[in-house]
Amino acid sequence: MPRRTNQLRDVTIESFPTAAAGSVLITAGQTRVLCTASIASQTPRWIPTDDDGNPEHGWVTAEYAMLPGSTPDRKRRGNDGRSTEIQRLIGRSLRAGVDLKRMPGLAVTCDCDVLSADGGTRTAAITGSWVALVHALRTARTDGLIKANPVIGPVAAVSVGIIDGTPHLDLDYPLDSRADVDLNVVMNHKEEYIEVQGTAEGTPFDRKRLDQLLELAGKGIRSLIKTQRATLKKLKQSKA
Amino acid sequence: MPRRTNQLRDVTIESFPTAAAGSVLITAGQTRVLCTASIASQTPRWIPTDDDGNPEHGWVTAEYAMLPGSTPDRKRRGNDGRSTEIQRLIGRSLRAGVDLKRMPGLAVTCDCDVLSADGGTRTAAITGSWVALVHALRTARTDGLIKANPVIGPVAAVSVGIIDGTPHLDLDYPLDSRADVDLNVVMNHKEEYIEVQGTAEGTPFDRKRLDQLLELAGKGIRSLIKTQRATLKKLKQSKA
Amino acid sequence: MPRRTNQLRDVTIESFPTAAAGSVLITAGQTRVLCTASIASQTPRWIPTDDDGNPEHGWVTAEYAMLPGSTPDRKRRGNDGRSTEIQRLIGRSLRAGVDLKRMPGLAVTCDCDVLSADGGTRTAAITGSWVALVHALRTARTDGLIKANPVIGPVAAVSVGIIDGTPHLDLDYPLDSRADVDLNVVMNHKEEYIEVQGTAEGTPFDRKRLDQLLELAGKGIRSLIKTQRATLKKLKQSKA
Amino acid sequence: MPRRTNQLRDVTIESFPTAAAGSVLITAGQTRVLCTASIASQTPRWIPTDDDGNPEHGWVTAEYAMLPGSTPDRKRRGNDGRSTEIQRLIGRSLRAGVDLKRMPGLAVTCDCDVLSADGGTRTAAITGSWVALVHALRTARTDGLIKANPVIGPVAAVSVGIIDGTPHLDLDYPLDSRADVDLNVVMNHKEEYIEVQGTAEGTPFDRKRLDQLLELAGKGIRSLIKTQRATLKKLKQSKA
């Protein structure tokens, strides 16, 4: 039975053993992204310091890359414009879910490495690395690196688009390559927008279309946040 | 008298003499961007060819850079993630306004060099380089490089944002640095969206806010398209 | 019960779903390397061609990288001298196990991405990517890209070293960092050497020590080749 | 009426609004160069310091680039050997007109961006950026960054050459491309040489020719210095 137009692909977010403080593998259909969150106790130089010379807040940044074997035609290594743009998006999205002032002096780098690419890698990277980030922050707190819990609430993302005039949720590669409009939405648990990035790939879209797409995206993200919460609960238990 | 929150800055788009086929200087308040459109009769290799080996369509691409003197603290030369992201946005926006099939074998590069930066440089670059592009395509047609007119209709862009809870049109640098939400909108003359890029710089925003911002952007873009049309008319006359 | 000095770590080589023609995850203790083999039907230019302009043989090359989350202190992306050296070693080793003349015009790139690093990543990469390579060559033959089977026989690798005067098989990171001598050995199923790379990290070693280490390495490689063969058998069955 | 062989092209040097401390647009025929002078209060590390750790003198450096639209065939961005050589020349020339010891701790970067190129861009860049530099130094003095006036006297430059055996002043691109000898001369107001760079593009030249060219260059530079002085006077008045 084919997927309905308002249905997410099968999504799992699982712990994956690496050396990073937080580390999960997110799978959405045939898209697989390894998300690790590494902790360092040295924040960037530009962060302002208080009177004692201590940084006033922490920082969260992201890197995004596609492994060569992630695409049928081997993908060359190395950063291009697209990946730079994506990792800036991921970083901004994650920072919207934490209170940086509650993690002074702590720097977390979330690395999103696409192991298998079938559309929606940037939104899967945001959804997955949120879980890795929270797990890493828990570790940082347990280890005494920070005192308070900087987490504000979940951040998840999904792509929606219009194919042959019909809105679709969660585009895989075959859908994405046929889409007239492609909209990536990042939201929090209060159904507020963190990022809205819509692009007309061919046909410009009117306001009515935009409204339909935003509706569909909201539905998908509510479901993704449930999956994030379930994984975070499991990770807590396995640790205890 | 200070600018109202729903008022554009003073905008002019004027011809500026360079060696490029199309060349204008757009001024929006203290923001100044030199937009040139250079023509080449060699399109990228990846464009499919017909049975006679001729490229099936043309191409439009953009580059964006800030000159060192454009900011009070001298800006170092060289491409960074931000400018890569911006020039991809400009290129997509311009391509949405032309029918590439009506300009086979023609490649146009729109260079947007920021001479003076006071916020809104990427949207000014889109609005200005659209005029340079149309002018260059006219030249290409006069010179017999293309037979048909590939122009579909105007493309213009503006930024809107929320400052202290109030929506504002056309953010200059002082406003932009205080904005909680920053939304760049690219539209055509039919009031259809080509790009919608909204970012919560701090506070996520709900659906109602998004609606207000889109309204405001639409108003600004209608006005910018009038300015584009006036300049294009003048350029045509001065040529004749 | 601690591992004996002449005992390998627990090793598994399993199929891992990516978009590449061959794709396995090799695990040796806490070391995990994703090995993918991607096929392209364009060989490097320097390969000589026959009278019809067809390349006389195929090519196998390798790339090696450590993901940022693979080490406790986040590893920066980007190629350094060490990884260049390692990927040259992997490429030479793999080529020793295939008859390039039996795969004319076929180029296979084996990408070895270290997901988790605990010593012995280069030898795990060789052992794992051999399996990915064979699997990819089977696919190429099924798809009609090549007619004959270019595989000569298994190639596997292991590291051995001297710690506190005692030879040890299969060094993990804690052992490796204490080793006086570090020897990487690549062998085939006939117990012939393909590469022998020994380095005195501190104390030079005499001939007797070298003999002991080569003995130990041979033992380990015989066992690794058994694991490779078991995985390849399973992959064949799951495909049928 | 065509230009005489001993006549400069029409030259103007005008204020152009950017964010830099000094900023002018120099126009010489169809050659247009935007020259900005940006001030920073951090000098290079190699400058020696006095007993209190303060730098003993200031520094002036230059960068030169051609914008893509400055040439009929679009010029690719990025530094090449030619532009490196030119910016070193500009920097040396400007430094010859100031007493660096009278501007301790002050670093000025003069950026010369060619908007339209029709020959003589490097000499126009020197002549124009001298005005931008003086204007920036005035600002620095007004702002209290330096106490004394570091300006020694005007520095200007012109190119001369031999075409079909006849010496010509101020080569535009059509002349330059036909020149057998190309000589760039940088002089001060005392008719002393700061730089003399002569190149035989084809035919070596004897001493007599060199003498004629130096004579012609001197005449041109005297006229350019008058234009510089007039612009600087106007800038002072508009400020007051």
Added chain:
Amino acid sequence: MPRRTNQLRDVTIESFPTAAAGSVLITAGQTRVLCTASIASQTPRWIPTDDDGNPEHGWVTAEYAMLPGSTPDRKRRGNDGRSTEIQRLIGRSLRAGVDLKRMPGLAVTCDCDVLSADGGTRTAAITGSWVALVHALRTARTDGLIKANPVIGPVAAVSVGIIDGTPHLDLDYPLDSRADVDLNVVMNHKEEYIEVQGTAEGTPFDRKRLDQLLELAGKGIRSLIKTQRATLKKLKQSKA
């Protein structure tokens, strides 16, 4: 009379005047490598420091490059994977011959520039730069930069290989390009191994072959160490 298979090429190591503290030209047949050892009193940052903030030991590193004219087809400048691998080997080899703790705070860089390449350039570079290094350390001691003599004992290297089934000592380029096995051996004066790097270029080799090659290499290195000692003696006398 052709060279015997167990005979070195004619080898000379001579002083060559440069500005470096140690500087020799090693000639092995038609292979010529200029080896210079430059002294700096600033060691890398990662070296641990004692309680007074002084570095606990010194460092020796190497760079290797082939000059463009060193090969019949001009060799392009710039580092590639091969040269990176070689300079890492040279650095490790040289460090095995000195006690870094006896040269605290001293950094020596050995530059090996191949002036003429006819096989065996990496082993000639090791053998030659050892002499340059020792000479530079003598100078450092004379100049009071270090108090003790950090030299442990000679380090030299040679390549051996199998051509048409026969082991050969000291491969020149024609031999090297025909070799089935290529083994580079670095040894000290006690006949202990520092590096053993064997590669099957085509045909894997068994244990018996490896033993023969190691034997042959040992013979060659004993002779090279004699030449090193003779040159070092001469250098000492000429200084006195």
Added chain:
Amino acid sequence: MPRRTNQLRDVTIESFPTAAAGSVLITAGQTRVLCTASIASQTPRWIPTDDDGNPEHGWVTAEYAMLPGSTPDRKRRGNDGRSTEIQRLIGRSLRAGVDLKRMPGLAVTCDCDVLSADGGTRTAAITGSWVALVHALRTARTDGLIKANPVIGPVAAVSVGIIDGTPHLDLDYPLDSRADVDLNVVMNHKEEYIEVQGTAEGTPFDRKRLDQLLELAGKGIRSLIKTQRATLKKLKQSKA
């Protein structure tokens, strides 16, 4: 007895064995530059072709680099602005001495590697590489790569300068670092100028000074051309 102000340093130009077609070592006092001329039968793409698709003329280019051991403080490898500028000068100078139309399809690269630097390296590079170039062209003619002799006549270079008000010929490093004016002159055997590059390092210079310096340079170049001719004669004999 110290050198007189109008006297060259001791200069020798000797054959030095490398793999390049032409190869000499020029020594001027403590300055030593290895100059090799490598031949390739593929000229740059931009060279126009005749009706049969054959390139209409040949090309001569140069590269310049300082080896790390050439300066007392080790010089880092890699191209900087200075070396780019110098290699452009060398290339232009050498091309002025050959008729490129008499060497169609032939490309010669002259590599100037400074082994020991004590001032005047760029002028020594020109003088030395001229000899290497002529020798390489002789070889090319003997090998039948070109039919005619493209050599027009000798090209040599020297630096002159003003120290404490006195003109000096052939500046070594101690003189150069004290010079108020530094003038590099490239001339041919007819005493015609190919390049004149004068720079006021501190004090601008008047016409009279320039005349004195040109006189002195001419004297030095006449002597250098004699040395070039003597070496070329010797090289011809040793070949016969």
